[in-house]
Amino acid sequence: MSKTIVLKLGGSVITEKQNPGVIHTTRLQAIAETIAHHRDLPLIIVHGAGSCGHPEAHQYRIPDGVGRENAAGIGETHRAVAGLNSTVVSILRDAGIDAVGVHPLCGSFAEEGRLISFETRQLAMMADLGIVPVLHGDVVMDRKRGGCIISGDQLVLRIAEGVRAERVGLATDVAGVLSEGEVVRMMTRSTADAVDLGDSEKMDVTGGMRGKVQELLALADTGIMSSIFHIERLGDFLAGDDHGGTEIVMEQL
Numbered sequence: 001m002s003k004t005i006v007l008k009l010g011g012s013v014i015t016e017k018q019n020p021g022v023i024h025t026t027r028l029q030a031i032a033e034t035i036a037h038h039r040d041l042p043l044i045i046v047h048g049a050g051s052c053g054h055p056e057a058h059q060y061r062i063p064d065g066v067g068r069e070n071a072a073g074i075g076e077t078h079r080a081v082a083g084l085n086s087t088v089v090s091i092l093r094d095a096g097i098d099a100v101g102v103h104p105l106c107g108s109f110a111e112e113g114r115l116i117s118f119e120t121r122q123l124a125m126m127a128d129l130g131i132v133p134v135l136h137g138d139v140v141m142d143r144k145r146g147g148c149i150i151s152g153d154q155l156v157l158r159i160a161e162g163v164r165a166e167r168v169g170l171a172t173d174v175a176g177v178l179s180e181g182e183v184v185r186m187m188t189r190s191t192a193d194a195v196d197l198g199d200s201e202k203m204d205v206t207g208g209m210r211g212k213v214q215e216l217l218a219l220a221d222t223g224i225m226s227s228i229f230h231i232e233r234l235g236d237f238l239a240g241d242d243h244g245g246t247e248i249v250m251e252q253l
């Protein structure tokens with residue numbers, strides 16, 4: 001197990017999901033200040049697309065596959081989310097964090113919407129050197145479908161597995177996974193079935209909270225636990241304190 005922390009900033013947190021292309025820059029500045037307080041932690045950041053990518057992916061019907069008729073959607077969707085990435089990286093750098101943008105479209109490959117080729121060794125090396133790689137949900141070329149969307153949540157799974165992360169946290173706009181208005185503090189594969197995981201209320205082509213929990217249950221199967229918490233509790237998560245959210249853990253047999 002490395003000391004690396006994998007942190008996902010949800011698209012709901014860093015963009016206005018209802019307003020295409022609108023980035024929450026003031027919130028990002030506050031996030032960057034919080035991360036800067038913990039600059040000694042080896043950190044890999046992933047962010048979602050929110051309103052910078054989901055509308056384009058939807059418009060070009062990327063989830064249905066990519067052929068010549070909608071191939072332009074690869075460039076349009078990537079441009080939207082890479083633009084968001086550039087803003088996130090700039091704001092982190094302004095706060096004194098040595099952030100570097102890393103685009104999954106360049107150098108990864110997928111089959112049926114799942115990554116079959118994805119390198120993580122360079123990310124681990126960067127984190128060890130105090131560099132913070134910043135990846136994002138992206139379009140990726142797909143052997144069967146032509147192209148597909150790889151969510152930030154799938155990237156979290158692959159990165160955390162690859163670097164054997166010590167801690168994995170997903171910051172979102174809710175306090176955790178909710179059931180009847182209460183935060184479910186601990187979730188395993190068997191208890192997840194009892195929770196109503198509706199899709200995100202906003203335009204989301206990657207399954208909203210349901211997709212997130214599926215990826216994190218797969219991560220828990222490998223022995224790596226993860227947390228979903230409200231962005232306001234980011235400082236607590238980074239400090240290793242109780243963040244009031246949901247822990248997704250391996251089934252105890």
Ligand SMILES: Nc1ncnc2c1ncn2[C@@H]1O[C@H](COP(=O)(O)OP(=O)(O)OP(=O)(O)O)[C@@H](O)[C@H]1O
Binds near residue numbers: 048174196204206208
């Ligand atoms: N049981 C549930 N508990 C908590 N949130 C839920 C639940 N079911 C559905 N949701 C919705 O899931 C949303 C969070 O998922 P969403 O995909 O929007 O998060 P995100 O990670 O911020 O976004 P992105 O996938 O763009 O990165 C919440 O805002 C809520 O509307």
Ligand SMILES: C=C(C)CCOP(=O)(O)O
Binds near residue numbers: 139151153
């Ligand atoms: C829509 C694109 C390009 C990426 C989706 O990533 P997510 O917001 O983490 O689900």
